[in-house]
Amino acid sequence: DAGVIQSPRHEVTEMGQEVTLRCKPISGHDYLFWYRQTMMRGLELLIYFNNNVPIDDSGMPEDRFSAKMPNASFSTLKIQPSEPRDSAVYFCASSLGRKFSTDTQYFGPGTRLTVL
Amino acid sequence: AQSVTQLDSHVSVSEGTPVLLRCNYSSSYSPSLFWYVQHPNKGLQLLLKYTSAATLVKGINGFEAEFKKSETSFHLTKPSAHMSDAAEYFCVVSDRGSHTNAGKSTFGDGTTLTVKP
Numbered sequence: 384d385a386g387v388i389q390s391p392r393h394e395v396t397e398m399g400q401e402v403t404l405r406c407k408p409i410s411g412h413d414y415l416f417w418y419r420q421t422m423m424r425g426l427e428l429l430i431y432f433n434n435n436v437p438i439d440d441s442g443m444p445e446d447r448f449s450a451k452m453p454n455a456s457f458s459t460l461k462i463q464p465s466e467p468r469d470s471a472v473y474f475c476a477s478s479l480g481r482k483f484s485t486d487t488q489y490f491g492p493g494t495r496l497t498v499l
Numbered sequence: 500a501q502s503v504t505q506l507d508s509h510v511s512v513s514e515g516t517p518v519l520l521r522c523n524y525s526s527s528y529s530p531s532l533f534w535y536v537q538h539p540n541k542g543l544q545l546l547l548k549y550t551s552a553a554t555l556v557k558g559i560n561g562f563e564a565e566f567k568k569s570e571t572s573f574h575l576t577k578p579s580a581h582m583s584d585a586a587e588y589f590c591v592v593s594d595r596g597s598h599t600n601a602g603k604s605t606f607g608d609g610t611t612l613t614v615k616p
Contacts, residue, residue, distance in 0.1 A: 425609060428604075492542045
């Protein structure tokens with residue numbers, strides 16, 4: 384298996400622009416997670432899905448952030464409009480989820496976002 | 500509710516000496532506990548996990564951790580550090596049996612391990 388795939392790996396954009404990050408989870412995994420990692424705040428869970436349905440989006444910082452999972456093999460995280468404080472590494476992870484919290488999360492390589 | 504505290508933000512050891520990374524947790528239910536490692540500019544990788552079986556858990560690359568319920572701890576150890584162990588390590592807790600938090604984990608702030616030659 385190719386593991387969790389994220390694209391792009393690096394994104395540089397200007398303030399005010401729309402940014403879309405993409406994730407393909409491991410086939411057969413029921414859970415998908417979006418995280419953000421910064422030096423100041425560490426690793427933060429933004430949102431997670433179970434069987435394509437958002438379960439908890441309490442970590443999404445504000446309305447500028449949105450996430451979708453139209454099918455089991457694809458998810459997007461969108462920021463519109465982007466701001467410099469959104470600069471971070473965004474990780475996608477997936478897990479089997481059949482035993483809820485005992486399952487290992489498999490992380491993608493991350494997308495490094497820089498907003499100028 | 501669940502929480503995790505990594506007691507050291509930075510740990511520095513010499514190559515060939517033991518490694519100890521400390522983690523304390525809080526959980527309203529029986530917890531599952533994980534250690535992940537993140538090498539520079541990489542994603543997180545599972546080192547080991549505890550899910551209610553043996554309290555001493557062995558992971559990859561010679562790491563192990565012991566679940567101590569009485570101390571609410573899950574410290575990560577390795578007998579002899581290698582230069583390639585230099586990375587950031589995350590302790591993670593997840594409540595088993597909590598349907599409201601099904602699938603959700605709480606990550607510690609991370610411990611940066613430096614290995615000196």
